[in-house]
Amino acid sequence: MVLTFFWILLGAVPRYAVAQTASAGPPVLREASLRTDTATYLLSRNTVVQAGGSALYFWYRRDDETVELRLYPASAAPARPLRLRRSTDYQLLDSLSKEADGSFRTRLKFQNLTSSRFLRLVVEQAADSAGTAPLRQVVPLLPLARTAVDLRIPDNELFVGEEKVLELISSNARNVHATGEWVRGADFDYRLVADANGVLRLHILPNQLGTRTLALKLQTERPTLGPGGHLSYQLPVLRQEFNVKASRLRFLSPDKRSVTLDEASRRKGVELILDNGRSFELRRTYRIEDQEEPGGELIADLFIRQFLSNDRVLCLLRPYNTHRQTEGYLYIKESDVARYLTNLDITPQAVIRNVQVLHRGGDWTPGLSVSPGETVDVRLEGEGLLKARVTFEDLPVIPSDSSVRTDARLVYRVRVPVSYDKRKSTIFNAGQPTGYALGVKEFQRPHPLDFVSVVYGDGARPITRLNGPVLYDGTIRDVVFQFNPNAIDGNEQLFGKQYLSFEIRTLNSKGDLVEQRSVDNVVICPGDQSARAAFYQDKQCRTDPLSLNSLLGRKTYDLDEWSRIIVTVKHQSSQYADPGYTQTVELVLKRRYKFDIDVSFPAGLLTRKQGDSGFGDLGGISLATLAQFSFYSPTKINRLRPYKIGAGFVALNAFNLGSSSTNRDLGLVILGSVYPTRREAKFTFPLYLGGGFLLGTQRWFYMLGPGIGVRL
Numbered sequence: 001m002v003l004t005f006f007w008i009l010l011g012a013v014p015r016y017a018v019a020q021t022a023s024a025g026p027p028v029l030r031e032a033s034l035r036t037d038t039a040t041y042l043l044s045r046n047t048v049v050q051a052g053g054s055a056l057y058f059w060y061r062r063d064d065e066t067v068e069l070r071l072y073p074a075s076a077a078p079a080r081p082l083r084l085r086r087s088t089d090y091q092l093l094d095s096l097s098k099e100a101d102g103s104f105r106t107r108l109k110f111q112n113l114t115s116s117r118f119l120r121l122v123v124e125q126a127a128d129s130a131g132t133a134p135l136r137q138v139v140p141l142l143p144l145a146r147t148a149v150d151l152r153i154p155d156n157e158l159f160v161g162e163e164k165v166l167e168l169i170s171s172n173a174r175n176v177h178a179t180g181e182w183v184r185g186a187d188f189d190y191r192l193v194a195d196a197n198g199v200l201r202l203h204i205l206p207n208q209l210g211t212r213t214l215a216l217k218l219q220t221e222r223p224t225l226g227p228g229g230h231l232s233y234q235l236p237v238l239r240q241e242f243n244v245k246a247s248r249l250r251f252l253s254p255d256k257r258s259v260t261l262d263e264a265s266r267r268k269g270v271e272l273i274l275d276n277g278r279s280f281e282l283r284r285t286y287r288i289e290d291q292e293e294p295g296g297e298l299i300a301d302l303f304i305r306q307f308l309s310n311d312r313v314l315c316l317l318r319p320y321n322t323h324r325q326t327e328g329y330l331y332i333k334e335s336d337v338a339r340y341l342t343n344l345d346i347t348p349q350a351v352i353r354n355v356q357v358l359h360r361g362g363d364w365t366p367g368l369s370v371s372p373g374e375t376v377d378v379r380l381e382g383e384g385l386l387k388a389r390v391t392f393e394d395l396p397v398i399p400s401d402s403s404v405r406t407d408a409r410l411v412y413r414v415r416v417p418v419s420y421d422k423r424k425s426t427i428f429n430a431g432q433p434t435g436y437a438l439g440v441k442e443f444q445r446p447h448p449l450d451f452v453s454v455v456y457g458d459g460a461r462p463i464t465r466l467n468g469p470v471l472y473d474g475t476i477r478d479v480v481f482q483f484n485p486n487a488i489d490g491n492e493q494l495f496g497k498q499y500l501s502f503e504i505r506t507l508n509s510k511g512d513l514v515e516q517r518s519v520d521n522v523v524i525c526p527g528d529q530s531a532r533a534a535f536y537q538d539k540q541c542r543t544d545p546l547s548l549n550s551l552l553g554r555k556t557y558d559l560d561e562w563s564r565i566i567v568t569v570k571h572q573s574s575q576y577a578d579p580g581y582t583q584t585v586e587l588v589l590k591r592r593y594k595f596d597i598d599v600s601f602p603a604g605l606l607t608r609k610q611g612d613s614g615f616g617d618l619g620g621i622s623l624a625t626l627a628q629f630s631f632y633s634p635t636k637i638n639r640l641r642p643y644k645i646g647a648g649f650v651a652l653n654a655f656n657l658g659s660s661s662t663n664r665d666l667g668l669v670i671l672g673s674v675y676p677t678r679r680e681a682k683f684t685f686p687l688y689l690g691g692g693f694l695l696g697t698q699r700w701f702y703m704l705g706p707g708i709g710v711r712l
Contacts, residue, residue, distance in 0.1 A: 028137040031072035055140035071104040085122035145222040147172040158206045168200035177219040187212040206244040258345040269316040294336040350388035354381040369441040373418040393425040443496040446571040446580035451487035455480045471590035476556040479548040485527030498524040499575040509562035561591040598628040605705035623654040665696040
């Protein structure tokens with residue numbers, strides 16, 4: 001009884017610990033309020049002191065209660081806004097916005113108020129531009145719940161040694177502290193269990209005959225607030241009177257609740273201590289069956305070895321079949337006549353028949369591969385697993401609230417250290433290998449391609465920063481791809497080997513394909529700074545740069561102007577379970593101008609010769625041969641500007657062959673021309689402006705007029 005009280009007290013201690021309201025520096029808040037659908041709770045008024053600190057209390061009715069939170073800054077006009085730190089205990093439904101009264105408002109939706117511990121709000125005020133240090137204030141919260149429990153029974157008859165299960169009715173069943181442990185008493189033994197649906201079930205085992213009163217003392221997970229601000233986790237004592245009768249068959253309590261059925265126990269038996277059945281005969285074997293009537297299934301043999309001084313007997317139990325206490329009682333028979341009742345579990349030896357692994361964000365899979373630095377759930381299925389003592393070779397098991405422990409299924413959460421140096425971790429049961437093992441496989445996940453950089457004339461640049469074509473004004477001697485192995489694995493995340501492929505294409509200025517090459521299976525391994533560097537050793541790992549000129553027939557420095565080099569870098573999809581990354585690098589050989597010999601046909605020129613008083617008549621079709629400069633647009637690819645400048649010869653009226661023509665002459669000229677920029681035009685009509693020296697008349701002249709251009 002004293003030990004039971006000690007464990008109840010020990011379990012209640014964490015529930016009474018309330019975090020003390022604290023602030024870093026001056027206070028951030030002068031007031032805070034929580035408003036539910038029924039009431040409003042203020043930090044200045046609705047607080048309770050526990051363990052040397054104060055907490056803002058509020059009553060709730062649902063685990064996912066939604067409340068309105070208002071924060072009033074300590075300063076009426078704060079220079080810095082408030083910020084509410086996020087927490088897994090609640091969900092921030094609205095952003096923290098400032099109201100007209102100077103307060104900051106938001107709505108919170110709590111996740112699980114009944115089971116959440118050390119609930120608190122952390123309010124921060126960021127540093128300002130003057131360098132003032134950031135401020136923080138912690139507001140502990142204490143949810144309060146009203147809970148009522150009632151016990152209604154159809155009849156109040158119980159039998160000694162017979163366990164009875166009754167359902168408890170509660171207004172807040174989740175708030176009732178159900179440990180599932182037996183509470184021993186002189187009149188009754190009882191325990192409270194909450195099933196998977198949250199229904200409270202009371203297991204009662206009477207010990208004494210007659211009219212007996214059961215005093216049920218229950219506790220809550222969340223307290224209630226009594227007079228004077230006193231917190232209470234204790235529910236009112238629930239009393240129920242029972243009429244306890246003697247059973248037709250006397251129940252003999254065994255000293256063991258469970259026996260393992262295996263080859264050793266079946267042949268040699270298991271020692272068992274029972275209550276003295278009075279009619280037991282020494283060194284005699286009794287039959288144990290699962291029914292009172294004759295012809296029941298044989299569960300075990302019971303051999304009486306010795307009477308003990310405490311009115312108990314030492315027996316030898318030889319099990320032959322399995323049995324669960326939930327399946328009913330076991331009958332100790334003499335010559336097919338039931339003499340006594342008993343009950344215990346006879347379960348098979350722990351056998352693991354199936355193992356599955358759950359990776360974070362995935363599904364259960366029979367593949368037992370895990371990776372260093374990973375936390376996985378391991379599910380073992382079989383028989384008699386509650387007796388199993390499962391361990392994983394050199395792997396720690398992390399306690400988890402979601403762990404499952406049944407006789408047919410066990411779930412463990414296992415952490416694989418980053419420094420784990422074995423290829424597999426054997427699963428043991430009681431120190432013996434089970435035949436299953438977790439294979440430790442290096443991570444092989446696609447990493448963003450920022451560890452690949454390209455050198456084409458300037459310094460190395462990560463390819464992820466090259467968004468769109470790069471116009472390069474100069475000769476590209478070579479295009480070299482470099483790799484940074486130390487940028488793959490980080491301290492927290494591991495990616496493993498990176499399998500890349502390169503698709504290389506060169507195009508001329510018209511967009512026609514000049515050459516195409518592909519390089520597959522380029523393996524880049526994480527560098528020496530990776531925690532798993534020793535496990536990535538592979539002859540396929542590439543450390544030297546990749547040069548395009550070593551692959552191309554026509555080298556990059558031999559490409560014509562406005563040629564394009566297009567390289568597509570991507571992960572090999574066959575090497576990864578997840579989609580990889582793709583990045584395209586496009587280099588364009590930009591030119592500012594071009595020099596060419598141009599032949600055109602100016603027509604209708606207005607010319608003015610030195611010494612003449614005005615312009616002459618419009619001339620006929622002339623022939624101009626010019627060494628001409630064309631200029632490209634600096635922001636467009638292979639687009640000429642609409643003007644040209646050149647020097648050369650012009651034959652005025654070259655196509656006027658009549659004998660009466662006196663205006664034909666040959667001149668040295670400098671001409672500027674304006675051309676249309678439409679590419680699709682076949683015929684163009686440029687404008688010419690310039691001047692020069694006529695060789696025939698030995699005079700200077702100026703000229704202005706249109707021309708005819710033909711685009712082939």
